[in-house]
Amino acid sequence: MKKFIILFLFNSVIFLNITGQKFYRINGEFTIKGKTADGKNQLTMGKFYYDKSIQKLVYISNFPIDETWVSVDTNLYKIANNKVIARYSSPPLSLFSIFHLALTSQINNYGLKNSAFTISKVEKQNDMVITTWQPPSSMSKITGKVLISNKSNTLFGIVFLDSKSKVIKKQFFENYQNVSGVEFPMEITDITYTGDKENYQVTSYKNVVIDETTKNMYFDFPIPAY
Amino acid sequence: MKKFLLIISLFLAAYLKVSANEADLFSYNKVAVQTALSDLSVLESYVIEHPALAIVNVTKSGSLMINGIELFTNPFMGGGDAPLGIPAFFWGCVLGIIGVAIVYFATNGDMNQVKNAIFGCIPWVVVWIIWYFLIYDVAKTVTNPYIAPGY
Numbered sequence: 015m016k017k018f019i020i021l022f023l024f025n026s027v028i029f030l031n032i033t034g035q036k037f038y039r040i041n042g043e044f045t046i047k048g049k050t051a052d053g054k055n056q057l058t059m060g061k062f063y064y065d066k067s068i069q070k071l072v073y074i075s076n077f078p079i080d081e082t083w084v085s086v087d088t089n090l091y092k093i094a095n096n097k098v099i100a101r102y103s104s105p106p107l108s109l110f111s112i113f114h115l116a117l118t119s120q121i122n123n124y125g126l127k128n129s130a131f132t133i134s135k136v137e138k139q140n141d142m143v144i145t146t147w148q149p150p151s152s153m154s155k156i157t158g159k160v161l162i163s164n165k166s167n168t169l170f171g172i173v174f175l176d177s178k179s180k181v182i183k184k185q186f187f188e189n190y191q192n193v194s195g196v197e198f199p200m201e202i203t204d205i206t207y208t209g210d211k212e213n214y215q216v217t218s219y220k221n222v223v224i225d226e227t228t229k230n231m232y233f234d235f236p237i238p239a240y
Numbered sequence: 241m242k243k244f245l246l247i248i249s250l251f252l253a254a255y256l257k258v259s260a261n262e263a264d265l266f267s268y269n270k271v272a273v274q275t276a277l278s279d280l281s282v283l284e285s286y287v288i289e290h291p292a293l294a295i296v297n298v299t300k301s302g303s304l305m306i307n308g309i310e311l312f313t314n315p316f317m318g319g320g321d322a323p324l325g326i327p328a329f330f331w332g333c334v335l336g337i338i339g340v341a342i343v344y345f346a347t348n349g350d351m352n353q354v355k356n357a358i359f360g361c362i363p364w365v366v367v368w369i370i371w372y373f374l375i376y377d378v379a380k381t382v383t384n385p386y387i388a389p390g391y
Contacts, residue, residue, distance in 0.1 A: 152366075
């Protein structure tokens with residue numbers, strides 16, 4: 015009986031340890047390549063830092079110019095030479111970033127689980143499970159559904175539709191790597207639609223690190239006086 | 241046992257309904273994307289091989305123009321005009337009234353975007369009202385020792 019209890023407690027400890035593991039930091043290198051339908055280009059390269067307890071999303075670009083972008087609360091700061099060059103009001107972008115979703119295990123539903131959207135159906139097609147998130151009926155003439163597809167229990171794509179079921183935006187998450195226990199997509203492709211034209215953006219990540227214990231000054235990047 | 245398996249199969253079949261139309265939405269022309277971004281990929285390779293030279297080129301030009309390509313730098317614009325490239329109604333739906341205000345400022349007062357955010361905000365307000373009057377109020381009444389039953 016004693017052996018049984020010890021074995022039970024041992025297994026419980028292991029189970030709690032596994033399920034209770036909390037990741038809090040992610041950092042690495044990024045490259046963003048983008049092209050809009052009206053001919054705007056983007057090639058931005060640098061490093062990113064995110065700590066979910068601080069909720070500051072920090073992009074330190076070294077190309078095409080040295081500048082830092084920090085999203086914190088509802089502010090987006092552009093910093094260069096230790097000065098705030100510009101400040102914009104914005105949604106709390108960090109909370110909807112792939113980094114926050116990865117650290118909080120919300121990638122599979124893109125954080126919609128805690129929103130006003132509700133699941134209207136789940137479908138399976140080949141190797142994809144497609145979940146349709148429906149806005150409330152009062153909004154059905156104005157807004158559309160959000161469809162999320164998962165492959166092998168990881169997020170593959172998101173499709174935003176308007177009220178006429180026309181695609182507004184598609185986002186694809188590919189080249190997943192398991193980084194210290196966190197499944198992270200190393201390539202994200204965005205396709206947004208302006209009329210019949212398509213805008214492309216591909217974001218690539220490399221050298222991703224989970225729970226880095228140093229580099230605190232980057233994770234909590236100080237915002238210079240504005 | 242057979243009946244059990246049959247019921248399970250029927251349940252799964254109903255739950256995992258197959259629809260080709262919606263699955264088709266999750267395809268994209270990867271070659272077209274790569275082709276559209278090919279000049280940027282060339283530039284990326286050049287920068288990786290010669291990082292210092294590339295930055296000097298940008299600095300000398302006095303603008304973010306390199307190899308004839310003008311570059312914008314905001315990593316938060318997801319290829320479109322909306323914040324993160326996500327439609328305004330989404331922000332309204334998830335963030336409520338604050339989301340509407342944020343969309344207003346983030347889009348420099350684009351009223352079409354703001355209108356979408358307002359409509360997105362409506363269910364958020366309804367949920368909040370239900371929560372406040374039905375759940376929070378009841379909970380307060382039950383747990384507040386200073387409110388006598390019947391009030």
